[in-house]
Amino acid sequence: MKTLVLAEKPSVGREIARVLKCNNKTKTYIEGSDYIVTWAMGHLVELAGPEVYDEQLKKWSLETLPMLPLKMKHRIIKKSSNQFRSIKQLMHRSDVGHLVIATDAGREGELVARWIMRLAGWKKDFSRLWISSQTDGAITEGFKNLKPGRDYDRLLLAAECRAEADWIVGLNVTRALTCKYDMRLSAGRVQTPTLSIIVNREKEIEDFEPAPFWSIEANFGLFDAKWRSCKGNERISDEAFANSIVDKCMDSKAIITQLSEKEVVEKPPLAYDLTTLQQDGDRLLGFSAKDTLRTLQSLYERHKIVSYPRTDSKHITPDIVPTLKNRLLAIKDSQFLSKVEGLLSKDIKPGKRFVDPSKVGDHHAIIPTEERVNISSLSREEKMLWELIVKRFLTVLSPDSISINISVALECGGEFFYVKGKKNIKKGWRSIENIYENSSQNLAGLKVGDGIELKGVKAIKGFTSPPLRFTEGTLLEAMSNPVKYMMDKTLKESLGAGLGTPATRADIIEKLFSSYYVEKKGNTLHPTAQGTELLTVVPNMLKFPDLTAKWESVFEDIAQGRAKSQPFLKEIREQTTLLVNEIKSSSGIFEPSGLSKETCPMCGKNLLSVNDKKGRPKKVCRSMSCGYEESNGPKNRKDFAREKSMGRKLINQYSDKSSDTMTLGDMLKAAMENHGK
Template sequence: LTLGPNPLKLIIAEKPSVARDLAQALGIKPSGRGSFRGRDYIVTWAVGHLVTLAEPHQINPVWQKWRESDLPILPTHWPLSVLEGTAQQFEEIRQLMHAPEVSSVIAATDAGREGELIFRYIYEKAECRKPAERLWLSSLTPESIQEAFRLIRPLSAYDNLANNARGRSRSDWLVGLNFSRAYSLKQNDRWTVGRVQTPTLAMVVERTEAIQEFVPEAYFEIEARFATARKEEFRGIYFEAKTKDLAKGEAKRFAPGDSAVEAIVARARRGQARIKKRDDKQQKIPPPKLYDLTELQKDANRLFGFQAKYTLDLSQSLYESHKLLTYPRSDSRYLSTSVAATLPGIVAVIRQAYQDVDLRSDTGIRALGSAFVDDKKVSDHHAIIPTGKDPRSARMSVDEAKVFDLVAKRLLMAWQDDLIKSQSTVVTEILCDGLSDTYKSSGMIVLQEGWRALERRTRAADASALPFVREAEDVSVKKVESLRKETKPPPAFSDATLLN
């Protein structure tokens, strides 16, 4: 191999926008149709997947025709095929890889399993033999790009990740191709079967059928309204205590027409009520862990109704276009010690938008503990956090701003105090005709808001606090009635519950 007077390194990004960011960080003018050229680097890009596993007929012409006797199709080798719509860009990259002035190649595709596969397939299909390195980007700010170049590693350091990606790709091929052909031939119709698609569809269909076949059944519960001598009112539901721990009893359901309902209601109207038991339990809830992609998708679906794919697209835009978030396709909810060291600067920027919240004075300053920082629990990527770029300078859409707000607040929560609740259960006894009927009331009071002051909430308000009553205290029965209710079908799946 004869190199030119100034050997160049070829950088391959996953998409044009990232290639432009890399070029600008390296001082290269981002102009050119298929690549950007500088003094030391050439920056080019894929457009997602350029190369994929070959179709069956491309491996063996006999497999062109769908026949049950050929199944299962189990290739002994795995040739690659250039996707028809991306052949021009692949050829651009292939020529650059083999250009005499290019001495080595840098993989700068997305830092994850899918991005690794995109580069490896291009590298293999182009039959490139030049040395290769891996640029691992968690953020696209100029500072993060420079840091990634400082920490660049040989491509071989990521061989395990590449093998994992190949194995997943091949298993998708084997399951999809074989089962799709098998079901299509059996049903005499075109069916598609997927390793993830089909089990997920089965779950949705099973739940949908359960909802459609559900027949609601009527039942009755008995509710009483009590009042203290101080005229403080609270409600209780009739229940039968079946254990020594009265607080654990469940509301009693009565079938329509059950004569016991009228008898219990009548006793409640005539009887004497008193507090039989009060149980108060204090609960401390620490700040939630930082976001990985799945948790972010679940919260965005629960709070805003965003579908999982839409949340990923918004997060990807906040990462690539706005440079406000770190790499979003993360499965870790922890930070490395090196990333944690950058938090004071990040928090100093993002906390400006939350001046109306009474944040602890050491927010962003105090070192976080192992609940948030753990090198052993960070593999490919750390948790999703803001990059430290000022969000006020970004032109985010309304939905992008919602996702950024979730991530920023989740990081700020890490320094706040625990949420402290007091959960109260009161058992009221009504004595009449020598019989004892029991009613249970539950309530909750927040003793310390803590991190929850930052939380977005759309769910129903917490149960109201119960009045303070002592055991054996007499109370009056203000009203008692039987309430007709119906059993409910299982809830339909949402993106959040499917992700669970």
């Protein structure tokens, strides 16, 4: 009997097939003497649309809401139905007796496989391949240590709860808002609080009134020092008081009253998880969260030189420690040669701070694999991101950085000034991160009681600054730890994973762009008029991270066997009824600024002026029944497809719909007849 292996993507399936020595290739699977490897294309099965439950639900209407099916149905995704049929045929072959799930090792990967198995009617035994890298060694080892498939039933339940809850809340609220205001609006338990965080930050900036303040700086030749009050304040709100301090110090001599030196040992930063890598990708490389994830996925699947991308851990487990030497050897043929040799010259003994199994969930931190890297095969973006990951990996394995922090206090004219300096003793990990710098302040040779000549003193005027707008990187940080944005601060302990998961946050940000709720100006995120207005009509329950924090906490409890799914889904249906009724009874009006004087050629409503993600202006019709868009910038394939579709609608809308046709000859003949009359 043969074993059927189900991967998540064709590229992964081909690699597994090669390792398992399957050589008979077809369009939908690759077969060998012992294994048949096939693949999904992401999701092949999805939750059925509302119309499957009731034909009347094809039409969007407030009267049919809320939609609360008691038992969720599934359907095959039409565009990939051929692949599903092929998998189903393989599952029912008489010579196939066992199945190995080889989809991504995580919640969504489990859902992809199990839904295919359910609709295809798989009734036999199955196992689970659970690996964190796609190297030949990892695949081979993984097949030697397959896990019982039923061990992941609870993970499936958590994934199904997430999918069903998002369907129930997302579809109902989106339909309710769209029908209520005749505008194509969308809302969700992650998307809406994320938008709210951006909008509230913008309001803080708009409402901010800068206040003047003064700071006092003294020049002592070799160094500068700042005035500080007895309460530790460096800012003065009264200009006259600031000037009086300057007058007191002028022509005075300073005396060093305190001097302390303290050795500081700094541990290296931990390895990357997906969120921190996306943050650094944005900050250091200018990559969007989506760009980082897409490039990382290529390094993992295609090149196999980094470990599993969608991880929320910055740590490794003890079984990874023996592989660290080979992981270093794999990156030796690169610009990191000298650093690698330095680490290999000593025993590699990462401490408990990095090797902590209690802080590793499904997958360990993102680190290089044991696969030798071929730099020339990497694209520019892949090379940049790979270098970032390698630098962090080398940093984690490097020794501590040691420095001496020097603090000096001076008395001058009865006022006190303070200066700090730093003297590096051992570079350690900082030499790899290229942030090893000695202090520019020259504090060498100073001692208490020394007199120091004052070269000059001045009051410097400044203004308080508003909070900074979010970048994609800082927004990811806010989504991963949204405590300060929560309505109920007592929920901090049950926060769980934050807003969404590391794997979904990039898609949420992209959704905000594509819905024209947020736009990018330079590197910062700005809410659009439509995004700001949306929050005036969305129910309060969806505006804050509290709801999704509770959900993610429950999903984790279900996956760990600490909670059951049915009570949660019952509560979701009750909450959805409340949300829909709140929207139905609302007296709010949705009228975003930014409406153009131009009207839509399809429905006659005013077009909305927006910018796409790249800042290009365009006009869109947000009417529920329309969907017209026009762009002033260079068009891409999607734009042309959309224009073609709009063209067909316009022809259908304005044609006389007669069955007669008229050729050019007919037209000339008619014209000549009319001319003769």
